[in-house]
Amino acid sequence: MKKIQFQSLExxxxxxxxxxxxxxxxxxxxxxxxxxxxxxxxxxxVGRAILKLSARPAGELIGGYKLIKFYRRDMPxxxxxxxxxxxxxxxxxxxxxxxxxxYEKGQNYITxxxxxxxxxxxxxxxxxxxxxxxxxxxRRMLDTLTLIENRVSKFPLEVLLGRxxxxxxxxxxxxxxxxESQVKxxxxxxxxxxxxxVHGPPGTGKTTTLVKIIKExxxxxxxxxxxADSNNxxxxxxxxxxxxxxxxxxxxxxxxxxxxxxxxxxxxxxxxHDKYEEIKKIDEKVEKIxxxxxxxxxxxxxxxxxxxxxxxxxxxxxxxGARGVSFEIIKSMAKWIDMQREINSxxxxxxxxxxxxxxxxxxxxxxxxxxxSTAGSDLLLxxxxxxxxxxxxxxxxxxxxxxPLIKAKKLIMAGDHKQLPPTILNPEAQALSFTLxxxxxxxxxxxxxxxxxxxxxNEKIMMFPSIKFYDGKLIAHxxxxxxTLSQIVGSEIRDPILDDTPVVFVDTCRxxxxxxxxxxxxxxxxxxxxxxxxxxxxxxxxxxxxxAVGIITPYKDHEDYLKDKIPGVEIHTVDGFQxxxxxxxxxxxxxxxxxxxxxxxxxxxxxxxxxxxxxxKLIIIGDAETLTSNSFFHDLIQYVKNNGKFVSxxxxxxxxxxxxx
Numbered sequence: 118m119k120k121i122q123f124q125s126l127e128x129x130x131x132x133x134x135x136x137x138x139x140x141x142x143x144x145x146x147x148x149x150x151x152x153x154x155x156x157x158x159x160x161x162x163v164g165r166a167i168l169k170l171s172a173r174p175a176g177e178l179i180g181g182y183k184l185i186k187f188y189r190r191d192m193p194x195x196x197x198x199x200x201x202x203x204x205x206x207x208x209x210x211x212x213x214x215x216x217x218x219x220y221e222k223g224q225n226y227i228t229x230x231x232x233x234x235x236x237x238x239x240x241x242x243x244x245x246x247x248x249x250x251x252x253x254x255x256r257r258m259l260d261t262l263t264l265i266e267n268r269v270s271k272f273p274l275e276v277l278l279g280r281x282x283x284x285x286x287x288x289x290x291x292x293x294x295x296x297e298s299q300v301k302x303x304x305x306x307x308x309x310x311x312x313x314x315v316h317g318p319p320g321t322g323k324t325t326t327l328v329k330i331i332k333e334x335x336x337x338x339x340x341x342x343x344x345a346d347s348n349n350x351x352x353x354x355x356x357x358x359x360x361x362x363x364x365x366x367x368x369x370x371x372x373x374x375x376x377x378x379x380x381x382x383x384x385x386x387x388x389x390h391d392k393y394e395e396i397k398k399i400d401e402k403v404e405k406i407x408x409x410x411x412x413x414x415x416x417x418x419x420x421x422x423x424x425x426x427x428x429x430x431x432x433x434x435x436x437x438g439a440r441g442v443s444f445e446i447i448k449s450m451a452k453w454i455d456m457q458r459e460i461n462s463x464x465x466x467x468x469x470x471x472x473x474x475x476x477x478x479x480x481x482x483x484x485x486x487x488x489x490s491t492a493g494s495d496l497l498l499x500x501x502x503x504x505x506x507x508x509x510x511x512x513x514x515x516x517x518x519x520x521p522l523i524k525a526k527k528l529i530m531a532g533d534h535k536q537l538p539p540t541i542l543n544p545e546a547q548a549l550s551f552t553l554x555x556x557x558x559x560x561x562x563x564x565x566x567x568x569x570x571x572x573x574x575n576e577k578i579m580m581f582p583s584i585k586f587y588d589g590k591l592i593a594h595x596x597x598x599x600x601t602l603s604q605i606v607g608s609e610i611r612d613p614i615l616d617d618t619p620v621v622f623v624d625t626c627r628x629x630x631x632x633x634x635x636x637x638x639x640x641x642x643x644x645x646x647x648x649x650x651x652x653x654x655x656x657x658x659x660x661x662x663x664x665a666v667g668i669i670t671p672y673k674d675h676e677d678y679l680k681d682k683i684p685g686v687e688i689h690t691v692d693g694f695q696x697x698x699x700x701x702x703x704x705x706x707x708x709x710x711x712x713x714x715x716x717x718x719x720x721x722x723x724x725x726x727x728x729x730x731x732x733x734k735l736i737i738i739g740d741a742e743t744l745t746s747n748s749f750f751h752d753l754i755q756y757v758k759n760n761g762k763f764v765s766x767x768x769x770x771x772x773x774x775x776x777x778x
Contacts, residue, residue, distance in 0.1 A: 122279035122560065129278055130266040134259065136546045137516050141255040143543035148250050152210050157245060164196040165248040167227070172244050178220065178230050178371045180384040185217075185235050187244055188226035194680065197227065200348050200373035202251040205229060210247045220372035230372040257493035258516035261523060270523040271501055273311055277522070279560040285309045292329050296594075298569040299326045305566050306330050306529050307337075314510075314558055314565035315531040318587050319729035320573025320597075320698070323531045324350075327508055328357035330529065331484060335363055339503035341484040344492050344521045346513035346539075348373045350696070354508055355381060355486050366478060368487035368496060383478065383496070390474045399467045403460050410456045414449035426454050489513055492521040504529060509696070514539045515553040522553075530554050535586040536726050537695050573698055575600050577619040578735050581756045582728050585721075585749070602661075602734045605700060610659045613764055614652065619734060620761030622754055623648075624741040628766055631709050639674035640716070642707045645738060646675065648766075649705050650682050652736065656701065667699035669727050671718055675707050691723045694730050702731035706739035713746035721749055728753075 123129040151160060160166035167189070175184035187205075197203060199222055204214035217229035227246060268274065275281035286308035292300060299322055306313040307330060315330075317323025331341055343358070345351045351367070352375040358365045359381065367374060367382045379385050387393060414420060416429065422440045424432075433451035438444040475496060479485060485497070489507070505525035507518055511532030517539075522528055530553070538550040558565055569590050571579060576593040583591035601617040603609040609617045629644035649668060656666060668688040670676050679688045687699070704727050708715050718724065728735065737757070744750035757763050 126266060126268070126274060126278065130262045133516050133519075134262050136549050137255060137258045137262070139543045139546040140514075140541060140549060141252070143546065144255075145250050145252065147542060148248065149211070152204075152247055160247065161193055161195075164194055167193065167195055167197065167246045168243075170227075170244040170246060174235070175228050179379070179382070179388050180371055182218075182220075182230040182232055182371060183235055184220060184228055184230055186226055186228045187246060190225060192225045194677075197246065197248050198222065200370075202249050203229060204247040204249045205231075206245050206247070207243070210245065210249075214247070214249075216249065218370055218372040230370070254490040254517070257490055257520055258514075261493060261519045262516065264523060265519065271526045272505075272522050272528060276311055276561075277519075279556065281311075283309065283312055283561045283564045285313075285563050290333060295326060295329055296322075296570045299329070302326055302566045302568055303330050303333065307333055309564055311527045312557055312561065312564055313529050314554060314561075315529065316558075316565055316567040317531055317533055318535065318568065318571065318591055319533070319582070319726075320571035320579075321568035321591075322570075322572060323533070323568060324353055324357060324508055326568065327506060327529070327531050328354065328361060331358060331506055332361045332363060334504055335483045340501075342492060342497075342502040342505045342521055342524055343484050343486045343508070344489045344505065345508040345510075346489050346517055347509065348488060350509040350512075351486055351488055352378055358484055358486070364481065364483040366482040366485050368485060368491050368494065383475065386478050387471065387474050390478070392470055392474050395470050396467050399463050399470075403463050403467075406456050406460055406463075410453055410460075413453040413456070414446055415453055416450040420446060420450060429454060489517045489520045492524065497524065500524070501526075503527065507531070510554040511536065511552050512539055512695070513552060514541075514549040515551075515556065516549070518553040530557070534558065536722055537692060538722065540692070570594050572597055573732055574729065575619040575733055577760050578728075578731055580760065581620075581753060582725055584756075585752070586725050597732065600733050602701065605665065605733070606660045610655075612655065613762070614736060615655060615659070615734075616762075618762040620757050621734075621736045622741070622757040622761070622763050623736065623738045624754075624763065624765045625709060625739065626765055626767040627709055627740055627742060629709055629740070631707055634674055637674055640672045640707050641675040641678045642705070642709065643678065645705055645707060645709075646678050646682050649679060649703055649738065652703060653683055653686055661701065665700040666703070667694065667697070667701070667730060668703045668705065669694050669730065670705045670707060671723060671727070672707050675705065679705070691727050695726050698730055698732055700732050701734040702727075702736070704728070704735065704737045706737065706744065709740035709743050713743050715744060715747055715750070718744070718750075719747060724749070 157166055157168050161168050170187040170189050172185050172187050175186040178184055197219060199219050201219045203217055203219060204210040205217050206214040217231045219227055220230040221228040273281055287304040288308035290304045290307055302315050303326060306315060315323060315326060331343060334341055343354050355365055355367050355378050365381050367378055371382060371384050374382055422442055429447055429451050432439050432447045436444055438447055502525040504527045505521045506529045507521060508531050510518060510530035511534045532554045534555045541547050541549050570592050572594045574597060576598045579591055579593050583589050603617050614621055614623060625645060629642050631640050631642045633640060653666060657663060663685045666686050668679055668686060669691055671691055673690055676688055676690050708718060741754055745754060
């Protein structure tokens, strides 16, 4: 494949600056247009708004964030999750809406963190929450591109452009906790410079390997910045690093962090620092002054009438009024201004103390952990790292990965470019789905290593994805090679579909037809959903716990339909299951039509994710005749026939597998 290079730094920056701006506008417009064009009830119906919420104060969060709990007895289904930025309003989100961050959610409530006092008095009335956007990530991408344009980077920019030199070396490293493949990846990652890529297929212990690499780097006296594009991926790194006994600081909004990790968050450490008492005393002084300040006239324009603060002071000292403003008002405004100056001085002192505390905390930590975006915050301004480590790098756009990259001399990335790429809204910005990990892999293939031993799947579930996506190089660890459903149920289920066969394909034989909702581009299949429900009911009736079962479908409308039919079982589109696993996965493929059209089932990276979530049992449900118009599904069905079980729902259903393409 042709190496992707840029002729100059200027062309590189211009290329990505344009794409970021396009995507930024698309994401913002998506929510704004929807809020503008849909009624509140319509937006609630698609899961991106919640209406008729009551509210009550719920205390404070570290860092001074105000918590408000919004609740409703009949809370509808919605897409709003912990960490999302939302608009909170009473009447119109676009007029009186204020931004907050979701801190906690339950069956009948959502708690939102605000960085200022809640503006609606006594939190009374009926409220509305809308899913929104956080523009700060886009701003940080653009700021980083400007820094690169000005050659402000610790990482060698020639390598970034695809025209630099990389050195691949293996160093001595051993670990009883890693397998041979993981040790080899660590040896190369530790010895190579300035970039190395760890390719981690499903279940191969990519994050575990990264944690060991980071620990060894710390022992070699390196300062580490560890990031990922999502908060969940960062938290997974933090958990592993803490277990290794490393000193970790987690940066990020407290509402977006795993509550179990708050004690390693920067906000928690700041508030428990010895010098924080000084900040509290300053806050008390400021509060007293502000309380007293309300007794005096605030110098608003209508009172000042063009007078400067200095002119007001001079007039007050001389006992005079001016421009139709009485001496009493002049005197009162002068007192207010004097108090404000004292407040400003105290706030400045508070900021200096805070910055010293942060500097002290960061100076004695081994690893700073944060999302790619937060790596661009002012907290890390001017701080240099020896190595930046980016996990789940194939889920981050290149501009996102640049934010941590420029802060370190060396970069280690881990990911799997055979799974889902970043989601891009703007068709004109689709080039952003090609990640920095992939570009480095094509430009410097020697600076990469693939992990090969997987610990998730039965070998029969693993083998087909291994052949199609990983050159047949994956090896099932003995601990999972022959795991079966009966081992967690107690005995084999007497059923041709639910027995111990690891991989089953159920051919619906054109009996279940796909449908389209009015005004929707998605698909759903009601009868296929009913069949999935029967399978789940039989699994639960046979002793399988609900949490062991996951249902995946490529289509959002089918996901919604399934959720109505099957409560209590985790059901998601493919995107919602990336990085996840279940003992049993039912994959409902939906498509069944005379034209043999399969739409975006052609996205094989998405199908790879779906096929690699199951540990003991994978049940694939679909219409063989429709699916085999694509050679991938033809080969999948042939593989299941040879290595698993192919079940037709009609005894006389003898569909042709079609021609391999």
